Amino acid sequence: MMEFFTEHGNDLMIKTWEHFYISLAAILLGVLVAVPLGIMLSRTPKFADRFISFVGILQTIPSLAILAFFIPIMGVGKLPAILALFFYSLLPILRNTYIGVRDVDKGVVEAGKGMGMSNRQSIVKMELPLALPVIMAGVRLSTVYLIGWATLAAFIGGGGLGDFIFDGLNLYQPALIIAGTIPATILAVIADRSLAYLENRLTPEGLKDSYEAA
Amino acid sequence: MLEFKNVKKRYGGGKTVVSNLNLKIEKGEFVCFIGPSGCGKTTTMKMVNRLIHISEGSILVDGKNIKDQDPVELRRSIGYVIQQIGLMPHMTIKENIVLVGTLLKWSKEKKDARAKELLKLVGLPEEYLDKYPHELSGGQQQRIGVLRALAANPPLILMDEPFGALDPITRDSLQEEFKKLQKELDKTIVFVTHDMDEALKLGDRIVIMKDGEVVQADTPDEILRNPANEFVEEFLGKDRLIQGRPDVTTVGQIMEGSPVTVQTGTTLKSAISTMRDKHVDSLLVVDSNHVLKGFIDIEAINLNYKKANQVDDIMETDFISVSQDSLLRDTVHRILRRGVKYVPVIDNDQKLTGIVTRATLANLVYDTIWGDGMELAEAATATE
Structure with missing residues (x-):
């Protein structure tokens, strides 16, 4: 055990960091794209359902295949890996944003509009805060999946903990596979907990109580 | 104060919801729109603050055509109360009451003072300012809903079945309270309801609508005494006509x-x-x-x-x-x-x-x- 750490310890730290950074970049990109898109979709419900099933179909393409497709287009390295993972993060965030915003109490939205909220004010002051718990659930789900899938990034030279796993598979060394898997799992758990904390901080005070009351 | 001139509302499929509405509402008047569902009463009301687009004709508020005004600005200058109450669950009662003030960028001092002043009107203690909507009963929530509409002191207030979702006892006391408040504050009210008792109790004038047209627009007394046609009679109901008799029966x-x-x-x-x-x-x-x-x-x-x-x-x-x-x-x-x-x-x-x-x-x-x-x-x- 100690021997393993002296041999691979440094490498393990670097790969874990890489893994974390690939996943984080993909998820941030996903949030930046999917949340505004989800809000836009909530304004056109008819189109939204079709669009979301289309994105759902994209999601069913095996991740390995997506990564492989990216090689001729983007080459190898971190950027294509991040982009491929970003596509995977889209659906849960997009769907939850759409549903979260769509399901904000119609009475509240109408009252806000009738009071004279502009479209922007309605989104920022009302719909986003109220949909936040649902959106965050999507982000958490996406993040946990993505940290798992990020191991595949190694396949197109993206680095990360996947390197250990692939090395382990190639060299028949179970220790390496485990060394790649455990940190990935821990990373996923930590990420999920941190996001839960963030969700709790971001959820407006009045909503928390009403959930408890309900 | 508020004038409808040949107002029409047609939807895409050619369905006419409101046809050729002409009506003048004076300042300080309490006008109830009533009719069976689908008669166009709510549509009529929502055209006033441009939540629904007018197909033809014009609506004037204080002599100004609402089409020439920015819809967002217009809505801030008109009070609005809805049946679902629609308080912002993530805002405190104070933030809810002065929501329009926030949109109009009032100072914090002004908002605080206004919230306290308004809360007194409905006899709720000041502690309520820091509570959240879900901590209040339905009746209290709608009191706040009414205060929110009053916050920026708009001369005109639109109310869409505001007491419809409340239990009968609460509804009764809110009606009393609100009628008193309206007289004190001298607001012009456009009030949509499907409850004839409510309309008779609150309205200075009742506008009875059917299939997008005004069937009769008169004082409650006049409607009870001289229903315009069978539809109005039926809508009033025999009981109410008999009940109303000692009050409005003529010697003849x-x-x-x-x-x-x-x-x-x-x-x-x-x-x-x-x-x-x-x-x-x-x-x-x-x-x-x-x-x-x-x-x-x-x-x-x-x-x-x-x-x-x-x-x-x-x-x-x-x-x-x-x-x-x-x-x-x-x-x-x-x-x-x-x-x-x-x-x-x-x-x-x-x-x-x-x-x-x-x-x-x-x-x-x-x-x-x-x-x-x-x-x-x-x-x-x-x-x-």
Whole structure:
């Protein structure tokens, strides 16, 4: 055990960091794209359902295949890996944003509009805060999946903990596979907990109580 | 204050929801829009703050066409209360009350002061300012909903079935409170409801709509007294029409049609024989055009039959009479207070059309207490 750490310890730290950074970049990109898109979709419900099933179909393409497709287009390295993972993060965030915003109490939205909220004010002051718990659930789900899938990034030279796993598979060394898997799992758990904390901080005070009351 | 000019609303499929609405609402007026669902009452209201687009015609608020105003600015200048209440669950009561103030970028001091001032209006303690909507009962929430509409002191407030979702007792007290508040603050209210009792209770004027058209727009009294057509009668319901009767029944509706009369120029002798034939102790005197001139009673004839010859000489010309259009409640008062046995009823040309006697009133009181006389008779026949 100690021997393993002296041999691979440094490498393990670097790969874990890489893994974390690939996943984080993909998820941030996903949030930046999917949340505004989800809000836009909530304004056109008819189109939204079709669009979301289309994105759902994209999601069913095996991740390995997506990564492989990216090689001729983007080459190898971190950027294509991040982009491929970003596509995977889209659906849960997009769907939850759409549903979260769509399901904000119609009475509240109408009252806000009738009071004279502009479209922007309605989104920022009302719909986003109220949909936040649902959106965050999507982000958490996406993040946990993505940290798992990020191991595949190694396949197109993206680095990360996947390197250990692939090395382990190639060299028949179970220790390496485990060394790649455990940190990935821990990373996923930590990420999920941190996001839960963030969700709790971001959820407006009045909503928390009403959930408890309900 | 608020004027609808040939307002039409058509939807894409050619369905006309509101057709050719013309209506003028004065400042300080409380107008209730009522009708069956789908009659266009809510659509009409929502066109005022441009939540719904007008297809044709124009709506003027204070003489200004609302189409020339920015919809967001317009909405901030008009109060809005809805049935679902729609308080922001993530904001405190204070933030909810002064929401429009926030949108108008008021200072914090101004918002705090306004929130406190408004909360006093509905008699809620100041602690409520820091609570969240879900901590309040439905009635309290809607009180806040009303305050929110009042926050920026808009002269016009739109209300879409605001008390519809509340239990009957809460609804009743909120109606009372709100009517009082409206009078105090002198707001113009456009109030949509499907509850006729609510409309009769609150409205200065009631606009009854059906299939996108105004069927009748009148004061509650006038609607109860003269429903425009069968639809309105049906919508009011028989119970309400009967209930409303003591208040708005006219003398013409209950008077006895053919009182015993004599013409001017009749001799006393023949007058006495008329009295004997008809079993009455007094006679109304009319001229050849049936215009009421006075009355004679048996005492007057008894005292004067030797001196006088014709009814004209001894008839009493100082009498009270009522117009057939006057309200029964006023007449009852007059008959009972003056102690007279009967009151002749005349039309606008002073012609005699009927008579209200104490016996007539007795019948009416009987009906009010025991229900419709007819129904009673029917019930009696049924049991036999």
